[in-house]
Amino acid sequence: MSVHESQSSQRSANRARVVQALRQHGAMSRGALAEIGLSRSTVAGVVGELLDAGTVVEVADSPRRDRVTGRPPGLVALNGRLGAAVGVEIANGIVRVAVCTVARELLVHESAPADDTGSPAETLRIVDTLIDKLLAATGYERHQVIGAGVAMPGPIQRRTGLTGRACTLKPWVGLDARAVAAGALGLPVLADNDANLAALAELTWGAARGLRDYAYIYSATGIGAGFVLNGALYVGANGTAGEIGHTTINEDGLVCECGGRGCLNTLANPDAITRQLWQSHRRRPSIEEVIRLAHDGDAGCRRVLADAGTHIGVAMANMYNLLDPELIVLGGNLAAAGAIIIDPLRQSMMRRAIHAGEAVPAVVAGALDQEVVVVIGAAAAVLRDATRFPLPTA
Ligand SMILES: [Zn+2]
Missing domain, CATH: 1.10.10.10 (Winged helix-like DNA-binding domain superfamily/Winged helix DNA-binding domain)
Known part of the structure; x- marks a missing residue:
């Protein structure tokens, strides 16, 4: 040379x-x-x-x-005009698409209903139509899309790329979501689980901006976590890191769908929270309604959310003792409960966590719109990965 x-x-x-x-x-x-x-x-x-x-x-x-x-x-x-990244969220009953520029400007997002039992091909046709619509609205051509991140409600096995059986959308179990989506959308694709991608959204735009070590707890149907360690998402050898909903809180507790006993999900997922209100409320409100009633002063709703916070705090103490993050962000559908759940969570965690002197990790609710935190996180994963998703002209 x-x-x-x-x-x-x-x-x-x-x-x-x-x-x-x-x-x-x-x-x-x-x-x-x-x-x-x-x-x-x-x-x-x-x-x-x-x-x-x-x-x-x-x-x-x-x-x-x-x-x-x-x-x-x-x-x-x-320069944001160079290209765009697409986020796709495949969730229970709904799909969402978001478009942002390579300069991290969120331009637009939209959702459409989708049948949980529908084939992945049908679901991806709905997604593809949404992508076309949003690109037309933002003035980007398909060839300017550097890639699409696809969020799935379940773990993706690292080595094989296959969607694990814990995925709550059964038609996707055992499929290579990345390959199936890449074929259907005609775009370079990455696939990951919802909690990991939401963790990237808060790292890129939200409560954890610029941090190197932080833990994100995502509450949807179950409770998951995403860990950012040393500035990068930690997914583990098999892609199941962060399945905090299946950590044992009560060894003699109810049997969980995973076959374990007393998992965090059996005590603090939305299903476990709302089912406790049969006796007092003679009906079973949705988790969103429980949170609304709690903010209005409903004592029973405040109590079940506080108890859920206490249980999550036990899991967080164990996680904290292992990983020592600077911040813990609570996101997903429980984030709207704010201090009603976060104060007992923090107290429970601090009772059990080892901490150095006065240093205590802050626990905060997610700073982003939790309805779109996963889909924009899916776009963020593409934006951050310069190796797999090069800029159109670079
Ligand atoms: Zn379990």
Whole structure:
């Protein structure tokens, strides 16, 4: 290789590193870009080339302007017009699609009803129609879509890519969701479970922005968790990391659908919470209604949510003692209960967790709209993965 060729390949490697960092972290200052291991002068040169090529744009950091130059302090971001990422959520009774730019701007999302017993091909036809509609609305062509993230309500086995039997949509069990969706949608696809992808949404846009170690608890039909460790999603050897709903809370408790006894799900999933209100309320309100009534002061509803928080806190203490996250975010359908569930959760956890001095991990409700946290997380997974989903022109 000539000196000239090796310099040019070094330059293109540096451009790729800067693009990769912007994919991972969103808009960054030139100073922050230098911290990825490039000199400030190299960053200045690379950013200049990327600006000329239209790959990145300057964005204002804040409305404040620099006192000396009068210019807003500059951040560098990817140019959102380059392309878009699609998020797809296949859930019980519903599918959702979201479109965001490669610059992490959420443009639009929409849902449609879907039959839980319908074939994956039928479900994906509904998804495909939604994708067409949303791309037309946002002015992106299909070839500008760098990829689609598909969220499934169950674990995906790491080695085989097959949807595990714990998936609550039975027609998908044993299928390679990634391959099936890639074929039906004609796009590069990744597939993961809902809790992992929701964890990425809060990391990218929400309560855990910029953190390196945090735990996300996702409550839907069951309770799952997503762990971000060292800045990346931790999925485990088989893809089942975070199945916190099946950790044992009461060894002599009710038998769980997994065959275990006294799993967290038997005590604190929405089904377990609402079924306790038969006696007091002579009916069984939905979890959303229980939360609404609790906010209005209904003592029984407050009690069952507080008890669920206490049980989740036991599981969180065990998780905390193993992983030591900086933050725990409660998301999904229980997040709307706020302090009614989070205060007892935190107290229960702190009674059992080892903590160093005064350092206690904060427990907060998810900061994003929990109805779309999974589908936008599916798009975030595509945005963050520069290796599998390269930019159209990079
Ligand atoms: Zn179980």
